[in-house]
Amino acid sequence: MKTSLAASFILAASLAPAAYAAPVKTYEVRSVTIAPYSGPITPVSAEFLGDAVRRLNAEGGADLLVIALDTPGGLDAAMRDIIKEMLASKKPVAVYVSPQGARAASAGVFIAMASPLVVMAPGTNIGAAHPVMLGAVPSPGDMGAKDGKGKKKSSPMEDKVLNDASAYIKSITQKTGRNVKWSVDAVKKSDSISAEEAVKAGVADFMAKDLDELLAKADGFKAGDFGKLSVKKPAVTRFEQTRRQKFLAAVTDPNIAMILMSLGAAGLFIELYNPGLILPGVVGGISMLLAFYSFQTLSASFAGVGLILLAFVLFIAEIKVMSYGLLTVGGVIAMTLGSLMLFRGPSLGGLSISMETILANVIGVVAVTALLAWIVVRAHMRKVVTGIESLEGKKALAKTALTPKGKVLVEGELWDAEMVSGSAEDGDELVVEKVNGFHITVRRP
Structure with a gap:
């Protein structure tokens, strides 16, 4: 009897919390805003997605924001700005990796993990979040260094960046309740999984x-702390980038920035060669400044930019100095190395210059330099057509006997002349051999 009473008491005590547990909160979604973004994560994308989140939380904003994301990755600072806005939002921000064939790589993984609702379209993937140090130049001591197991040894700075990124994504996933182990492996081991695997692993919902x-x-x-979503035929609106943001997004593409740099150099070359044309100088100056803005925005390597500028100086010097092509060769080497050093990491970071763009720019700048150099050489070799030097080879008429000195008429002007050899009679036709100040030397034709 006592045993049955004790069992009943324990059962009642265990059921009491469930009976008095608070009901799950319901979040009504009557309106949805979708903000599509495709491209690398840069300050421009951070501004756009930040505007979308701020509009969501503004008076009259929608109840749910869906970021349709397709990104290869990008800059750490821009990524953190986006995540700060998402985590501070008073309304849910969902991340939808779409369309089919899209990806959320590198910085995209961090952004997705910060969302209370992650959805992926079929045929998409997520992962490869290993941090890439853009524009980093390894020190001589780090180059080729290996650890005791024969593997490439990482630098202290790379270790710091990696550990910081691992701790950051761990804190995010712990807050949103996602797969912490996989997210850390995505950072440390560059793990990447498909949409189906992401759902099974608890990375996507x-x-x-x-x-x-x-x-x-x-x-x-159930979307995290926002509670269970109640979505009943909500009104859907789109939030697009402004024209300014689209323009800046195009300019901050590394390949476009490299093209602008080369276009600016070509314009300045032409203006320096022939001052007063104005248009090439204006276009070149604007293009060069836009390229510098892009490089600064994308945290490009100063060493890379410096090498490219040195290449342009060498190309200009080739026009002014006869180096038999040595300055051009130096310019090509400096420009190629500078282009390769601008951004480190061809895929994970999503910011790099394609080899095709590098080759096209180097060939284009060399072609412009060669054309201007050819024009300069041709101008130096051209026969003089103005001034007294232009009299050489002109016909002269003897106005007095030349024995060997006398007077001749050239182009309607009377000149003191001297025969190269022999003599001439008054009225003989002669040819100007050479001009020496106000005296000329003539010969028979």
């Missing part, structure tokens, strides 16, 4: 082929 399916599956889903 579910898959959806389009926005309609996403909203349908989101109904009843």
Whole structure:
């Protein structure tokens, strides 16, 4: 009897918390804003997505923001700005890796992990979040260094960046309740998984082929601290980039920046060769400044930019100094090395200059330099057509006997002349051999 009473008491005590547990909070979603973004994560993208989150939380904003993301990665500072806005949002911000074939790599992984609702379209992938030090130049002591196991030894700075990134993504995933182990492996080992694997691993919440399916599956889903979502045919609006943001996004593309740099150099070359044309100088100056803005925004290596500028100086010097091509060769080497050093990491960071763009720019600048050098050489070799030097080779008429000195008429002017050899009679036709000040030397034709 006592045993049954004790068991009943324990059972009642265990059921009491469940009976009095607070009901799950419901979050009504009557309106949705979708903000599509495709491209590397830069300050421009941080501004755009930050504006989208701020509009979400403003008076009259939607109840849910869906960021349709497709990114190869980008800058750490811009990524952190986006995450700060998302975590501070009073309304849920979902990340939808789409369209099919898209990816959320590098910085995109961090952004996705900061969302209370991560959805992926079929055929997408997420991962490869190992940090890339853009523009970093290894010190001589670090180059080729290996540890005791024969593996390449990382520098202390790389270790610091890696550990910082690992701790950052760990704190984010712990807050949003996602797979901490995988997220850390994505940073340290560059792990990458498909959409199906992401759902199974607890990295993504579910898959959806389009926005309609996403909203349908989101109904009843628990989105972190916001509670269970109630999505019943919400009104959908789009939030697009402004024209200014689209322009700056295009300018800050590394390949476009390199083209602008070369275009600016070509314009300045032409203006320096022939001052007063104005248009090449104006276009060249604007292009050069836009390129510098892009390099500064993308945290390009100062060493890379310096080498490119040195290449332009060498190209200009080739026009002014007869170096038999040595300055041009030096310019080509400096420009190629500078282009390769501008951004380190061809894929993970999503910021690099393609080899095709580098080759096209080097060939283009060399072609402009060669053309201007040819024009200069041709101008130096051209026969003089003005001034007294232009009299050489002209016909002269003897106005007095030349024995060997006398007077001749050249181009309507009377000159003191001297025969190269022999003599001439008054009225003989002669040819100007050489001009010496106000005296000329003539010969028979």
